[in-house]
Amino acid sequence: MSKHHYLTAIDIGTDKCTTLIATREPEVGLKVTGVSAISSKGMRKSQIVDLEQVLSTVSESVDGAERMAGQEIESAYVSVSGAHISSLNSKGVVAVAAPNQEITPEDVHRVIEAARAISLSSEREIIHVIPKDFKVDSQEGIKDPVGMTGVRLESEAHIITGMSTTLRNSEKVLRDLGITVDGFVFSGLAAAQVVLSETEKELGVAIIDIGAGTTSLCVYIDGSLTYSDSIPVGARHITQDIALGCRVSIDAAEEIKLQISNESETVLKPIAGESKQDFQKRRKASDMLDITGITGDPHAEPLSKSSIVDAIMTPRIKEIFSLVHEKLEQKNVLADIPAGIVITGGGARTAHLVSIAKRELKLPARIGTPKEISGILSDINNPSYVTSIGLLEYGAQTLPAASSSEFSLPSFSGTPSFETIKKKLLQLLKSILP
Numbered sequence: 001m002s003k004h005h006y007l008t009a010i011d012i013g014t015d016k017c018t019t020l021i022a023t024r025e026p027e028v029g030l031k032v033t034g035v036s037a038i039s040s041k042g043m044r045k046s047q048i049v050d051l052e053q054v055l056s057t058v059s060e061s062v063d064g065a066e067r068m069a070g071q072e073i074e075s076a077y078v079s080v081s082g083a084h085i086s087s088l089n090s091k092g093v094v095a096v097a098a099p100n101q102e103i104t105p106e107d108v109h110r111v112i113e114a115a116r117a118i119s120l121s122s123e124r125e126i127i128h129v130i131p132k133d134f135k136v137d138s139q140e141g142i143k144d145p146v147g148m149t150g151v152r153l154e155s156e157a158h159i160i161t162g163m164s165t166t167l168r169n170s171e172k173v174l175r176d177l178g179i180t181v182d183g184f185v186f187s188g189l190a191a192a193q194v195v196l197s198e199t200e201k202e203l204g205v206a207i208i209d210i211g212a213g214t215t216s217l218c219v220y221i222d223g224s225l226t227y228s229d230s231i232p233v234g235a236r237h238i239t240q241d242i243a244l245g246c247r248v249s250i251d252a253a254e255e256i257k258l259q260i261s262n263e264s265e266t267v268l269k270p271i272a273g274e275s276k277q278d279f280q281k282r283r284k285a286s287d288m289l290d291i292t293g294i295t296g297d298p299h300a301e302p303l304s305k306s307s308i309v310d311a312i313m314t315p316r317i318k319e320i321f322s323l324v325h326e327k328l329e330q331k332n333v334l335a336d337i338p339a340g341i342v343i344t345g346g347g348a349r350t351a352h353l354v355s356i357a358k359r360e361l362k363l364p365a366r367i368g369t370p371k372e373i374s375g376i377l378s379d380i381n382n383p384s385y386v387t388s389i390g391l392l393e394y395g396a397q398t399l400p401a402a403s404s405s406e407f408s409l410p411s412f413s414g415t416p417s418f419e420t421i422k423k424k425l426l427q428l429l430k431s432i433l434p
Ligand SMILES: Nc1ncnc2c1ncn2[C@@H]1O[C@H](COP(=O)(O)OP(=O)(O)OP(=O)(O)O)[C@@H](O)[C@H]1O
Pocket: 012, 013, 014, 015, 016, 017, 040, 045, 046, 081, 187, 210, 211, 212, 213, 214, 215, 234, 235, 236, 239, 254, 257, 258, 261, 262, 345, 346, 347, 348, 349, 350, 351, 383, 384
């Protein structure tokens, strides 16, 4: 099958390594044909710390997906995240080349090249250059200047950079497996492809991908990516806190966290005719978690789930969101994201996380689940797979135009008149939102 007929995503996370293979169907779009997620080894805070272990992890994950899809892969889009990620906005200016002053795709390419000409230390490299919008002479906020007339073309681009050594390590792992990297994609940006609506991006929104080792964030203002960053704290820290606080192993703590989180949606209700005391008794009993099976210790005392939530999990979740708050405040974008925050990644499934996020950030918050994608759905239709599905979506948008992930124009949809109406409606919405 030709490279352009299928796409592969490899998300090498701290907790799990996921490989997705999807075919590109003319009517349907992406159709997932192979899925394999296995526990990661050799990763710490989203970065490789043991090449051999990561090689065998990725190899096992790729093998599983290939077996399911019945097809061998040659190349893949690969996630990148971790504390080495950083972002900045840069401006470029060029003179329109054609004598009739009509702007061509070549002018657009030149102005983006001008914007990406930033001084960068030798150990860093550019992962993404994403143009925000364009200015033609004095007219600002232009999304697609091709065909317009002007003398001077300006563009502001959002640039995401990372450590070269980190990227080379990932590349080496894939090369050793005979896989070419189609493109590295920042995990926050990948997640944004599948969970954010155009309206949210226009209004102003932040996506927060809470993985095991890191929390990645991307902020969209006026429809454009404006700020990307990474915080070296993730859901694994909640597990570690439970292990310490309850004096159990990391594996047992993880199991306790998952059980509490999976049950957190169920609300115990009084049964008809049940006395208040009986209901209280039943509630108390249901709050106790028997950990003898989890720990393998027949003498282990049961634990109070609500105490674990209140004394251990909530303070750590609060800390994660206070760090997010700090970052957003530093960048002065808190007032520019009335659509609030959309939380993804496995960590998004932690008990009470969304309500804590709303309280800490004083913003609307929701969990981001992947938008519909055909193929094997039920296994991957949850926040833990948003990054890998996002890598496929990113690939689908990028590959037809060019095989490089570095250069990506924002998508332009709708006729100009529709865009104008939409913009006016959004402005109106913005003016009435707090
Ligand atoms: N149902 C669930 N309830 C609570 N927490 C969960 C659930 N499922 C996964 N998690 C947590 O999510 C984390 C893993 O998330 P994810 O798979 O997004 O991480 P990752 O991509 O491997 O890591 P990173 O992006 O930090 O490198 C783990 O800490 C895990 O405990």
